[in-house]
Amino acid sequence: MARYLLTRLGQALVIVVLVTLITFVILHFLPGGAARAILGKEATLEQIAAFNHEMGYDRPLWEQYALYLQRLVHGDLGYSFQLNQSVAEAISQRLPKTMLLSLASTALAVVVAIPLGVVQAVRRNKWPDYTINALSLLAYATPIFFMGLMMIILFSQVWPVLPPEAPQGFTLGEVLADPAGLVLPTVTLAVLTVAVYSRYVRSSMVDNLNENYVRTARSKGLSEGRVIVGHTLRNGLFPVITLLGMYLPALFSGALVVERLFNYPGMGLLFWQSALKRDYPILLGVTLLISVATVLGALVADILYAAVDPRVRLKASRS
Amino acid sequence: MNDETRDETHDGAHDEAHDDGTRVRGLWRQGLEVFVDNRLALVGVGIFVLLAAFSFLGPLFHDSDQVHTDLASVYLSPGTAGHPLGTDGVGYDQLGRLMLGGQTSIVVGLAAGLLATVVGTVWGAIAGFAGGWVDAVMMRVVDAMMSIPALFLFMLMAAIVTPTVPMLIVIIGAFAWLGPARLVRGEALTLRTREYVLAMRGMGGTGGRAVRRHIIPNAIGTVIVNATFQIADAILYVAYLSFLGLGVPPPAANWGGMLSDGLSDTFSGHWWLLYPPGIAIILIVLAFNFIGDGLRDVFEVRLRRR
Amino acid sequence: MSLLRLVDLSTDIALRRGAVHALDHVNLEVRQGETLGVVGESGSGKTMTVLSVMGLLPPGGRVVGGQILFDGRDLLAMKPEELRRVRGVEMGMVFQDPLTSLNPTMRIGAQVAEPLRVHQGVGKAEARERAIEILRRVGMPRPEKIVDDYPHQLSGGMRQRVVIAMALIRSPRLLIADEPTTALDVTTQRQILELIDDLREEFKMAVILVTHDLGVIASRADRVAVMYAGRVVETATTEELFRAPRHRYTEALMHALPESAQGKLYSIPGLPPDLSRPLTGCRFAPRCRHATDACRTTDVQLVQAAEEHLYACLHPVTEPVAFAPRGAGEPREAAGSGTILSVRELVKEYDAGGKGRVSAVAGVSFEVKAGETLGIVGESGCGKSTVGRLVAGLEEPTGGQIVLDGTDIAGLDRRARRRMHREVQLMFQDSYAAMNPRMRIDGILTEPLEIQRVGDQAARRARVTRLLDQVGLPARALERYPHEFSGGQLQRIGLARSLALEPRLIVADEPVSALDVSIQAQVLNLMRDLQSELGLSYVFISHDLSVVDYMADRIAVMYLGKLVEIGPASQVVRAARHPYTQALIDAVPSPDPGHAPSPATAIRGELPSALNPPTGCRFRTRCPLAQEICATEPPLQGGPHQVACHFPLRPEAAVSAGAAPAGAG
């Protein structure tokens, strides 16, 4: 187990370093060079020269990268002249809110998708399976912002029970103080997730239901419910844990769209605003941070999986 | 998803070859039969053909000016003479615009999906065959890029270069190849150890022959199936980028862009600006998913022992 | 008194189109305390019969007619609740594949005790105690520890014990064992079968033993039912069935066994019928050598031969089947001279990912003469397949020499290496896996010719057609794909492909292990015919001693990477010198019911890991004769019949059949 943890940790570290390399390369391909892109079009030549010198952009490339890494390690993600705020500060104000949205919708999606997938697997190739399958395909094919808009029309116009806009609080507390406003963004983001998860749960459960050990369990005279809950469910759901990690990039992409649609003051909205304003320090900072979050999330999911599934746990501890 | 539909009996009672002079059918023919068997796949092909015909042949029958704005006739309702689907906020004919937008969506989707498939296949194949540290390095690069959520990356790129149609294809293609790369690498790794490759080596065959005669023909199915899903995803990506304000600038159009423009018009009751492009996108994404599922059946089923 | 009675039981399996009529009016009876053997080939319906009883039919499966009377009550008329209880408490089942029939994420104890917890409401602590107790009873070492383990921590044999324990914990009145030992090695098989026998007496239960192996039936069952194509064709007491079978299929099956070969094996032509089509007459008629027109049109019913003996045949056997004593087949014609293959001190080790090295093959030497068959036997993990791959040039040895036709293959350059592959070819166990599913048979057969650049298009075409003819397949097979053929046909095509380059040596790795007895005989005969026609040499690798005995001129026995015995086939089989060989021989169940294995040579315990093999004699951890000196390695010594043991069971000269084992040590 310890050995497995170490290799997995090392892998994650390599990936994070590679991500910093990617952002570094992008930084250098910014139009007009890094300095002009960061300082803005109005910057004078002197300002640019001074900035280049200060950031070390006049030194050899590898030194620049070393400096870049060094700054990152110290939590210095750069400075946004457009917001007049350090990138780290801008992000730290919004990150918790994005996390709240992501976690809430993931939790909702898991709670909904597992029963759906299980029902599909147990009633496979019968009408419940077909119906759920059709709905999840439809959800998958619908652009998430279109879906969100449908929700807004349904739940705040046709049947006005929920506000069409997300809470506009500055802090996490303020956002939480308006739970009604959180409902639509969370549900919208969850719908797509449910479509993906339920498909996965279904196929994992179907695989397990076809296994010989299920026949053994039936031979003990167990009821069908007991066979499914006591035997198949555990085995079928373990792999779903890794899916939670693998799905993170798509989840964050979805959050970006949802935040823009509902004007939810998270990292996605910040990213969107910065993209329109070409505020590169923020764009790169957010990209880097969201990637690190993805890597960490996947790492946690893998470790969790290894911890709960005896097959992985014991294999890992022996090697 | 079709793994549970095995129709063999437990005792393998059907282990019988046709020595009774039934027609000899080629693999492609057998595959076609399986595909035709899957009604949804046929529906998918039908939808795609209809939408493509609508977009590319439609302008021949319904001529409209999609270059110049016409501020004199904005927000005309559907049914107005010459504008069966009305006009939008700057006076473009909505029906004609749907055709034009369809062209962009389909072209970008197909091109970006195929580009991603080609790049990913080459990358994954090299990694899988080379193995060792080459594989490790190549796959860590894929891991790293995959950990950056796709939309963030697309937006970053779109913020740096101004998106035109070819640029959009390159941007999406340049980052969507990661999935196929992983898939093909895995496929290459398993195929490399198949017994028929071993048997070929036992005849004195070389690695090159293994790739040409055995690995590529067997991996091609997976790649083709995946390509259809890539196309569907690419069409969605274009829509998302347009929604986020980084799609192709007017007078060019695409369904995603029209849909997101339509969002702002919903509350003013201009439903014809919203639903037609929305439904068009859903239909074409569904179509490619149906086709993909059908093709998967083809490649899985036709070689299954009966 | 009958415990279970099947009356006209019919079962269908629905397909996408139509249905397979897997069982057609099956009538069977199991009495209290007896073992009923159900024997048949794949597709005969033997497994479907027991799955119908247990209510475990695969998706689409349904009992469509008849009764299942358990203790006089019809299971099919019971309420689901009650039915579950009867099946869960009064019946237990043991499955074929112990590796997949346990829940991988549930502790052994929890799985074993689950029936108690569910049906008898036993508490957790008590359930655990009872699980430990029953695990101990089925011969599990350290049950207190194993009760908390997970299945994948155990070997196949151990897992099968767990499954048996699980079935027994409810003290069932009927135990159903469906091919319980097919996935296991012979020595383990013997342990498991003995265990089931002992437990049957102790628990006073009835046993249904389903198997394809007549040998297993002969040594373990009281009565036998023979099934063919969804019907019971003959039932009798075991003794009577083997002495005087009446049905022509039963007879043919016995004649197809390598053990009964007097010279050449009888091979049943053709394939079993397709059960999804309507059938008339005797279902065996198309393959039966005694069939008449009456057989093809009459619906043949079971008739009584003796009190306990029923059969369904119009032209029954009248004379008894004679079983030849093992190894008494006529000696094979002397092989030609000249050595084609010489293997010297062959070593193969694999890296085990930082945990050391796995010693798969450790210093193996042997020779194969032109026109001769060398059989290599041993249980799984003994390194026999690795030897085969090394000889066929598919893997590089870690040490030692392989000399093919006078040249050491290690020193060859690329061109010479490619030419070397013309001389030696491999034949696989699963020809389907060894053929590219997207190539037609003509492509598959021409591939070796293309690789070796033999002849032009027309010549290749002619060669391929001739090859197909040699293995007895019609030319139109060329345009078909591998998945369109049955297992036996694929094995023929595989053989044809090995022959394409006119090699002098064919390494056949378990070529018939996946086949039914009747099909196996077809392939074995074909291999022998082609050998004498073409002057081939074979290295014939198998776990099945009787098949090797039938095929080989000389036999080499391997254990854990070492060659422990090698000599002329009849001597190795009839006068084994190594304790392991003797144990292997005794473990093979003989289809001759009079044959009883000697308990003295039964080996216990598990195969040690090849990662850290025992020093000295690798068999010493399980050898009943082991002494201190066995910690030093015994050399392979002797004349034509060599053995690697400090205390050989016999001196070499003892070649006469049935010589009493010399009590060594």
Ligand code: SF4
């Ligand atoms: S009934 Fe006829 S065909 Fe059937 S086994 Fe007997 S002799 Fe053969």
Ligand code: SF4
């Ligand atoms: S050398 Fe010793 S341990 Fe090995 S087989 Fe002979 S008697 Fe047994």
